[in-house]
Amino acid sequence: MRCRRHFAHWRPPPRPVRASCCIRAISLTRDKLSTVPIISNQMLAILIRRNSELQRAAVTDRDVLIDPALANASSFDFERFADSIDTGVAAARAAAPSLARLALPSPQYQAYVDQRARTRTEPRPVS
Secondary structure, three states: OHHHHHOOOOOOOOOOOOOOOOOOOOOOOHHHOOOHHHHHHHHHHHHHHHHHHHHHHHOOOOOOOOOOOOOOOOOOOHHHHHHHHHHHHHHHHHOHHHHHOOOOOHHHHHHHHHHHHHHHHOOOOOO
16 A cells, blocks of 8 residues: 555654644635535535644644645545645655654664554453
8 A cells, every 4th residue: 555655664653742734725605515515525624624723723842743735635636635645745754854853762662562562452351
């Protein structure tokens, strides 16, 4: 898969990091809101934009903000997904110096991976 190739060397941060993506949805006029998918897409764009703004407001100096230039990409632009992924990968690579400060040393990272694997395979007790 394309994404796995791009993120094969990615390591999770040692603590939660806020990430936000600026959604630049175009507000449509009433006459353009003519079908259920268009109305749904507009509604989702508004909700995503609101959430994005809240996330951006919470970003501190400890966080890394990656803001890919997605232009007018929509969740209905299936033919543009590959371009959007490439744009996001390029933005993440450009942020590599900022992300590097969040990297774990190899032994700590391996311990993290092992712990996650145990968590995913061991059933949780039911109380």
